[in-house]
Amino acid sequence: MKQSILILSMMIALAAQAEYVHITTPNTSMVIDANVGQPAKFVYYGDKLTGNDLSTMSNAGAPWRDAYPTFGLTSGQETAMSVTHADGNITLMPAVTGVETATEADGATVTTIKMTDTYYPFDVNLKYRTYPDEDVIEAWSEVTNREKGIVTLTEFASAYMPLRYGPVWMSQFYGTWANEARLEEAPLPHGMKVIKNKDGARNAHTSRGEVMFSLDGAPQENTGRTIGAALCYTGNYELRVDTDDSNYHHFFAGISPDNSAYHLAKGETFVTPPVAFSYSNEGKGGISRNFHRWGRNHRLAHGTELRDILLNSWEGVYLDIKEPEMAQMMADIASMGG
Numbered sequence: 001m002k003q004s005i006l007i008l009s010m011m012i013a014l015a016a017q018a019e020y021v022h023i024t025t026p027n028t029s030m031v032i033d034a035n036v037g038q039p040a041k042f043v044y045y046g047d048k049l050t051g052n053d054l055s056t057m058s059n060a061g062a063p064w065r066d067a068y069p070t071f072g073l074t075s076g077q078e079t080a081m082s083v084t085h086a087d088g089n090i091t092l093m094p095a096v097t098g099v100e101t102a103t104e105a106d107g108a109t110v111t112t113i114k115m116t117d118t119y120y121p122f123d124v125n126l127k128y129r130t131y132p133d134e135d136v137i138e139a140w141s142e143v144t145n146r147e148k149g150i151v152t153l154t155e156f157a158s159a160y161m162p163l164r165y166g167p168v169w170m171s172q173f174y175g176t177w178a179n180e181a182r183l184e185e186a187p188l189p190h191g192m193k194v195i196k197n198k199d200g201a202r203n204a205h206t207s208r209g210e211v212m213f214s215l216d217g218a219p220q221e222n223t224g225r226t227i228g229a230a231l232c233y234t235g236n237y238e239l240r241v242d243t244d245d246s247n248y249h250h251f252f253a254g255i256s257p258d259n260s261a262y263h264l265a266k267g268e269t270f271v272t273p274p275v276a277f278s279y280s281n282e283g284k285g286g287i288s289r290n291f292h293r294w295g296r297n298h299r300l301a302h303g304t305e306l307r308d309i310l311l312n313s314w315e316g317v318y319l320d321i322k323e324p325e326m327a328q329m330m331a332d333i334a335s336m337g338g
Helices: 002-017 283-298 323-335
Strands: 020-024 028-033 041-047 081-084 094-103 109-117 122-130 137-145 151-163 169-176 179-187 191-197 210-214 226-231 237-243 249-255 262-264 269-271 275-280
Touching: 020 109, 020 122, 028 122, 028 275, 041 151, 041 275, 094 122, 151 226, 151 275, 210 283, 226 237, 226 249, 226 283, 275 283
Parallel strands: none
Antiparallel strands: 020 028, 028 041, 081 151, 094 109, 109 122, 122 137, 137 151, 137 269, 137 275, 151 249, 151 262, 169 179, 169 210, 191 237, 210 226, 226 275, 237 249
16 A cells, blocks of 8 residues: 555656657557656557546656666666776766657657766667557667767667566466467566577577567457567577556567677767567457567568468478488478469
8 A cells, every 4th residue: 555655646646747759650658757867768559549638658768767776776677778987987877868859661659758968978779669550569669979088888688678566477488399489478577587598590480589578468369458569589598577565567579698798989889679568458469469460560571461382391201301202391391373
């Protein structure tokens, strides 16, 4: 009860001083508090809001948590970014300097929340891309070094999202050779859950860089509030969910930081790969449909066109590759229009 009163009091106080950035898709809203001079705060992600509607802010979000947590003066929580400045200091405390929007050639809108460290000339920009007809929001970060020397990036997640505590379940794929894409679904307990890949080549072989969060208990196919997240990256990755003493589930996704420190030269900008987020109150099926439509329209080359039939000989011959058998398979597939 005390925590609920504290949260409500904080939300009322924040609403009075908030500079809300309302990022929308046809059916969803994401709200970031971009109060100039303060760190950006993640407020809400869920059903589309109208006007100053605060009545459904409990879907997702934590208005007292930074929208992009960094390692700074307070370091007891999981972070999205940590750096070593040119002078050796490891404190990073970005604050909002402004908000910009731009329209891309395909009609997408990119919202940029611009932040600069309160001491160093080091910029951290949060980027959000939406499309007119898609219920998907792509989120990523861009950092620029304007210091006198090299800044080393030791952790650089693409995005962060807090999920309110409750009966939240996570759906993920895992597997191995000849046993790929096994679905695992379980409630999120306190502590850390990590999904990672570090083999450098097959980043969807033993695990996948995408998850779904069912906010109303055990996942359902066509009902229930659900958030999907997919990291759009082909290299080593790390997805983390930290359920800490605040009773929130803190989700981070991005490039794996293991042995991946990046030395950012003066004047250089580092761009992280986007994380695609989707929200639906139609369960896992709603998320799947949102992602499939977005993928066909905006991620796959010729994604809306019919494809030629392709022969995959692996299941037919495995490693026993011989010319006569291959010739017969090719003749068979050709006879069917392949």
